[in-house]
Amino acid sequence: MTYLIRFITRNAAGGVEQHDRLVDSPIVTIGRATDQVLHLKDRRARLQHAQLERKDGAYHITSSALAGVTVNGKSQRDARLNVGDVIEVGANIIRVIDTPANVDFAISFELSDDATDEHLASEWSTPAIGIAGWSKRKLSWTLVAAVLLFGFLLPWLVMQNFLTAGPVHSAHSSVGDECDACHINLFQRVPDSGCVECHTVARHTMQQEHVVLGDVRCATCHLEHNEPAELINQHQALCADCHADLPAGVDLQRASDFLDDHPDFKVSLKRPVELEDGGLDWQVEHVDLAGARDAERSNLKFDHKVHLAADGIMTPDGNRVVECNECHVPEPGGARMLPVSMDEHCASCHTLAFDPDDPSRTVPHGDAEAVMQALVEYYSARLLGDDPDAVDRRVRRPGQRLTRADRDRVAAEARGQALAVAEDLFERRACINCHEVTKTGGEFPWHVQAVQLTEHFFPHTNFSHAAHDTEVTSCDSCHNATASEAATDLLIPGIDACRDCHGSGERRRNSAGQLPSTCVMCHGFHFETKDEYP
């Protein structure tokens, strides 16, 4: 198919020039793209705007543009063309002209005059992006100033805790927001002088005990403002760095890890030491626990096995099973146990009654001579009193006083009865059951050995019973009391019992499920007390 396109241009003088171009193609494409047959240099035209083609025996112009093309003043998307029709695309005018010979269809093409009018939208062509007149630079400087002012300068003046690196430990809550209580000199690390304002050096005798530390500051180990709060350095290396490889001359066993590298326990025990004059002095000795299993010397007799019998024990309330905590009561805070007392824990069964006729009357506990005195007074009263059962029934006139001979006789008789009862109490029935009683001779012939209880078997550890009161533990997890028949048995557990649960100093539970346990879990770095420690 052959199309003829006649290009018409009008020059400034009003003259018309024209030149023809023949196109051999089934269709004539019209658009702004350079591959179009009729290439329009008009931004209002689409890349492929329209095309001429033969359909149903006639020539048509079709357009893919929504607005189509304007044919004879009407917008159309598909129009059948006849000679004389005028097609407008943007500012371009295409006319259908008479078809010359040898050509199938002919058009003329002319650029309209008003190609540049009505740029109504040109004001939108370079839209400004921005936030109400704020440039990025202006926003940036504003934010910098705001951070400087509200993030640093204001907090510096009125709210210093905004500058903290983390919360202050509750132990230091009394210091509160006073940064300069510890941070004494700006741009300098926290010196010890702030610490010793409150913490006395006497308890923190680091300089004497660990001379190897030299001039290490308190805050090297005691770090504030952390989460989780850890004021006390828990790290294994705190101790193990030195104790794994102690310098020559230090009389200590090496210890670097609780599970793998720790000596067996030593225990502090009160033990009798014979004095030069033959008497006994009780001193605390630090001995190997393994070799001291029957080394408790408390001067008491006690059979845990009998008391804790699974089928019970006879009590005034009948036969019943006794629990450990009926006698062993934790102290407030739960670290250690309160001392067992005769009055509170033993007397309900082990009564100190002495006269079957008067079972509610008991002798006092704890002072042998007071026992004797109580007995003498009791029997004197019985001999002399108005009681019809009184022993001395000789008739006396009212107001008549006892003669000296009478008094001596009654006193001697009362003392005789008291001694007989006392002998029974001390040597056979009561005292002797629990105490070491020796017969010394003389006016009052018995001596009860003082009870010497060890108050703290591991004075150098932080052990707490309360911390071990768990669902999976009971007293006999550690203390084998139900098998103990003698008070000389030392029922303190050894390191193996601890290792059932406590493992190495790693940060996580190990494969055996043991708790991570570093040195300071049990030991203090700074020696706080020297009592009971050799």
Place this chain on the structure above:
Amino acid sequence: MHESILAFRKRRYLWVALALSGLSIALYLLHDPQEPPNGGTLLGYTLGTVGALMIVWLAWFGVRKRRYASTTGTLQGWLSAHVYLGVALLVIVLLHAGFQVGWNIHTLALVFMVLVIASGVYGTFIYMKYPERLSENRGGASRSELLDQLADIDRRSRRVAEKLPDEYRELVTSGVQRTALGSTLWQRLRKEDNSRVQIDGQIVANPGQEAAMDWLAEQQSRADANAATTIAELSALLRSKRQLLRQVNEDLRLQAAIEIWLYVHVPLSAGLLMALVAHILTVFLYW
């Protein structure tokens, strides 16, 4: 051939960022300080120094991108590294802090940094997706060409309206004059069409040219055959104007989205630099 900044040199900086993050994580796991992990341990100071230097270097991108004569790497390479190392910074700084946060200047710096990185990741996404959507939407035209097409339709509408009574001319002229393309940022981002038109002496909202088209449809049903054809022609022009308006509004929206995230990213980066200075100063002030 176009190469995405993310794919630059076979993702060279992705591997650098992964190596840096991996090394930091490994060191963090291996490091066993005598205190809870925090910025004050040996590793804490190390990661903090690395992080601070990275922040300064990342911010330097704003300078480098204006140095057209610079030959230190290509700008494409800088941007690729800027994106990947910027994300790696998050890992390094969180490890530096030992994951400790609080209401303080230090966490303020962290918050700024996280916001800068988040806006940067958003911006990267925008830069990856939106230019393509922009040119798809324009269909090969430039925005000013779209606007010229709009003007052409307006011109043709006026010409058609001249064949009709005065109220049609009033409709078309007021509709052209009151065609509004998003003039504020918010309107652009939301593609709000606030165009208005005067109908029967009343100025009414004309989003998507609908009010005008409704009025024309009503008139067309009452008009005689000859006028109805002309009215239908006018309606067709307004329909294509609506289509063009949608295209332009989408164009404005995409353009606004491409540019606006930098109004967050850049000022926050400046705030971060200040907060970083305050953070470091505070740390050593209260050493």
